[in-house]
Amino acid sequence: MFVEVKYKTMLYSSELIKGTLRTIILKLLCDQQKMYGYEITQTVKDLTKGRIQLTEGALYPTLHAMESEGLLTTEVEYIGKRVRKYYSVSKQGKAKAGEKINEFAEFMETMRVLLNLDLGTLKVQ
């Protein structure tokens, strides 16, 4: 029950991509400046051609936690009675994003060697 990241995937099992939700959010927000929740789910869906669909039940608690940890900053926009919360990466979040992406890239490289896969060279921006 605790901290279980839930993904709806078409191709990838949730076990396979478990633990990458924070990395995905940080990277997206680094690239897009500011985004709101729905926008994040749609962008991930589009970028992965629907192969990774973030569930709201995993996304919002994580965004909430990352905000309180100081990784994300928020600003609100009122659309009639609705409140839209835009998330952007803080200075601390930017540093964390680089750290997380490098960590994941290293992990993938290790897995490539371990499983003897030919994935080509991994490039990290």
Place this chain on the structure above:
Amino acid sequence: MYQISSEQIDYMLQQITLQGISDEGLRDSILDHVCCLIENSQGPIDDFEHCFQSYLKQFYQKNLEEIEVEAHLLLNFKNYYQMKKFMLLSGLAGASILAIGNLFKFMHWPGTAMLILLGILLLSMVFIPLLFFIKLKENPVGTQKLLLSLGTLLAILFCFSVLFKIMHWPYANMLGNISVFGTILVFVPIYLVNSFKTKDQQTNALITVILIVASAGMLYSLMAPRVSHSLQEIPWKVLQQNEQSSQQFKAYSSQIFGSDSSENGKQKLAQFKLLSTHTDALKNYLFQSIVKTNENYQVDALKDFNPNDLVMSSLLPTDQSQVKELEAFEQALNQIYGNQSKDVTWAKDKLFGMRNSDVFMVLNDIEKEAILHLLKDK
């Protein structure tokens, strides 16, 4: 794009709240997300409420409240697993080290004290506080919180009372009594009242209470009560009688030696006085170290003294002035026995490590035997 009305927003907000989302930020995020889903849905929407509920269902597996619970856990239980693991490890280590320490104690192996100390400290300073914090994060309400805090405090107090007891530190019994009576008189009643509110907990609660009270009862059965006053007085009374008879004997002997004016008689009187002086000096020394006074030995002054303090000998082979005093006593004996007696070295070997009350009596006995030796040809 579907246009959502103000009333529909109110309805959705109300539904989200009713389904268990109390956090305002989370509620707004969910609302905005559902609105986006509805606005971007393909095809016409005939039944708005049905459409809203079906979209909302995507958010959870069992109920919407899951999201708030998950958010709460992510915020507060960041280190939950590590803490829980560490708590279990520290408890396991503490209990094992304590058990091994006790095995060492019964086998008389070295390192016992260190193991027992480490075991108790791990249990009382690491395991119990961690257990408290982990349980506290599970959001106990009202009385449960009180029971948790009280139980933690009493458990730590009990561990400390055992630690203080084995380290011979003061207030060990007081700590033990507070923890045991606190458990039985305060914790148990609150626990019972709290548990009896729910029917299915009653049997378990009663069993727990029986186990607590029985453990306390067995613990107190193991304890020896304080020695009664009449028993406490026995060593002192024996010592008093021994001292009285010794004084009488010395007084008679002194008269006998004093009545002999020959050279031999004078020499024996001198030997008697020297021995008596050194015996008294030793007794004074011992008395002063027990009663912590500069006054000379008076057996009556030992009457109100704690008999436990009379058990450990105050004559120590490491105290050079005591050793010198004993050597002088032995020399006085040597003069009387003419270096022939085994009793001379026996005195020194035996007196160290003997009970204080016994030392007084053994000194009297040695002195008495020596005087009898002097009186042999009288």
